[in-house]
Amino acid sequence: MATSASSKLSKAMKQQYMDLPQGEKVQVMYIWIDGTGEGLRCKTRTLDSEPKSVEELPEWNFDGSSTYQAEGSNSDMYLFPQAMFRDPFRKDPNKLVLCDVLKYNHKPAETNLRQSCKKIMDMVQNQHPWFGMEQEYTLLGTDGHPFGWPSNGFPGPQGPYYCGVGADKAYGRDVVEAHYRACLYAGVKICGTNAEVMPAQWEFQVGPCEGIEMGDHLWVARFLLHRVCEDFGVVASFDPKPIPGNWNGAGCHTNFSTKEMREEGGLKHIEESIEKLGKRHQYHIRAYDPKGGLDNARRLTGHHETSNINEFSAGVANRGASIRIPRSVGQEKKGYFEDRRPSANCDPYAVTEALIRTCLLNEEGEVPEKYM
Numbered sequence: 333m334a335t336s337a338s339s340k341l342s343k344a345m346k347q348q349y350m351d352l353p354q355g356e357k358v359q360v361m362y363i364w365i366d367g368t369g370e371g372l373r374c375k376t377r378t379l380d381s382e383p384k385s386v387e388e389l390p391e392w393n394f395d396g397s398s399t400y401q402a403e404g405s406n407s408d409m410y411l412f413p414q415a416m417f418r419d420p421f422r423k424d425p426n427k428l429v430l431c432d433v434l435k436y437n438h439k440p441a442e443t444n445l446r447q448s449c450k451k452i453m454d455m456v457q458n459q460h461p462w463f464g465m466e467q468e469y470t471l472l473g474t475d476g477h478p479f480g481w482p483s484n485g486f487p488g489p490q491g492p493y494y495c496g497v498g499a500d501k502a503y504g505r506d507v508v509e510a511h512y513r514a515c516l517y518a519g520v521k522i523c524g525t526n527a528e529v530m531p532a533q534w535e536f537q538v539g540p541c542e543g544i545e546m547g548d549h550l551w552v553a554r555f556l557l558h559r560v561c562e563d564f565g566v567v568a569s570f571d572p573k574p575i576p577g578n579w580n581g582a583g584c585h586t587n588f589s590t591k592e593m594r595e596e597g598g599l600k601h602i603e604e605s606i607e608k609l610g611k612r613h614q615y616h617i618r619a620y621d622p623k624g625g626l627d628n629a630r631r632l633t634g635h636h637e638t639s640n641i642n643e644f645s646a647g648v649a650n651r652g653a654s655i656r657i658p659r660s661v662g663q664e665k666k667g668y669f670e671d672r673r674p675s676a677n678c679d680p681y682a683v684t685e686a687l688i689r690t691c692l693l694n695e696e697g698e699v700p701e702k703y704m
Contacts, residue, residue: 339565350422358382361419362392362411364430364433367400369443369622370570371679372555382425389413389429392477401433401441409441410434414549420514421559426517443622446547449681453543456692462668463546463684464523464539468676470558470574471504471532472567478532478575479504479566484655490580492532503532504566511536511560513552520553521545529580529637539587540644547681572621572675573629573630581631581638582676583585588687589668598666605659605691606646606655606669612690613654619686621675628675639672 358381368597375394381388396402396409411431419426433441435624440447453461460697471479480503481487492501515522515536524537536557538550554570561568592601609616621627625641632641637644639654645671646655648662654673662666674683 336401336454336562336565338562343563354426356381356433359419359422360389360673361422361426361428362413362431363428363552363681364394364411364431365443365551367396367441367443369679371399372551372558373399374555382579383416383427386413386429389416392431396433396435396441398644399693401443402435402458406436408436410436410438410636414446415545415552417518417552420517420556428552428555430548430615432554443679443683445679445681446544449547449685450544450691451606452685452688456590456626457543457687458591459692460542461684461688461692462540462589462594463680464537464541464587464668464676465546465550465680465683466535466537466583466585466587467550467570468528468533468535468552468571468584470571471507471534471561472569472574474565474567476567477526478530480532487531489578490531493527493533494529495526500621501531502527504534507561507564507566507568508534508536510564511557514556518552518556520556521549524551528582530575533574533582536544543684546684547679548615560607570675570677572627574679576630578636580636583631583638583672584674584676584678584680584683586674586680586683586687587669588670588671588684588691590692593668596666596668599661602661602667602669607691609671610644610646616671616673616686616690617641619676619682620673622677622679627677628673632673 335342356579358379359376360374360379361374366373392411393408395407397404397407413429413431415429415430419428432446435441496502512525521541522536522538526535528535538553541549557568617625629641632638634640637651645653647653648657649659650656656670
């Protein structure tokens with residue numbers, strides 16, 4: 333199992349330096365999404381005092397020609413802080429900050445989908461849209477081989493691994509526990525974890541989050557996972573189908589509700605939304621992975637607890653449907669629904685914006701009168 337060289341460095345030696353007092357100064361790590369729409373980048377600057385809000389953080393810039401976001405002749409890109417979290421690696425008073433990326437002309441970079449999402453969320457804020465996203469991922473060695481799998485073969489078939497316990501069933505729990513605690517410290521709204529169906533595959537859930545907060549918290553949770561994995565010398569993959577064949581893929585099931593859906597008689601509004609989603613299936617498939625559906629096509633086969641990418645379906649408690657209504661929601665006639673189509677590497681800003689556009693806005697992008 334190939335692990336990274338950095339994981340072999342002495343953590344005790346490092347701790348000796350991390351225990352040194354840092355005086356009045358504060359380290360702030362700026363985080364942004366790169367030109368792939370999937371990769372995260374980060375860099376740190378020193379501030380003179382602890383920022384009390386994101387508004388106190390200065391704008392910054394970076395070389396976009398090294399992040400697939402600009403050409404060398406005009407490479408300056410701008411970072412605008414949007415969401416601030418505590419730093420679980422350097423600890424208080426240090427901060428992590430998720431940023432918008434703007435080009436030289438101050439228009440959003442192509443993979444900065446936050447601005448567009450925020451505009452849509454602001455239009456429907458009195459509907460209080462809540463989201464919860466279930467992020468599946470696979471732990472790999474740095475050689476790309478699933479963590480804990482035999483070096484030249486496969487583990488036993490799927491069955492005992494989902495929510496499993498024991499050294500022969502759960503591969504890499506230390507990473508999961510460290511990530512969970514890092515999220516709680518940072519202030520990320522992580523609400524659970526479990527081992528998934530394929531060995532070395534895990535899931536964490538974030539939510540409920542309202543509006544733009546969903547994308548912010550999921551991206552920071554992903555950043556924290558990559559950073560924790562770096563310490564352990566393993567890699568977190570969000571590939572929707574990391575191992576071809578008879579193995580489960582990785583999705584990012586998205587739970588969605590509005591104020592109306594959560595109130596008495598909300599099932600009617602859930603059913604209305606599902607009907608609208610059925611008419612715009614292809615639009616959602618394009619929005620649900622960074623390659624416009626190509627990544628998800630490897631996962632949404634109609635097998636391994638997925639629906640077929642070309643067909644829209646909905647059902648109560650059906651994990652083979654595009655949209656699942658939880659059994660409890662069917663009984664209580666109110667609550668939320670789960671969209672099982674988003675891929676593990678989806679952009680949560682794109683997913684949540686698409687759901688709002690289809691379920692709450694008219695086709696033209698206007699807010700219907702009843703939500704004014």
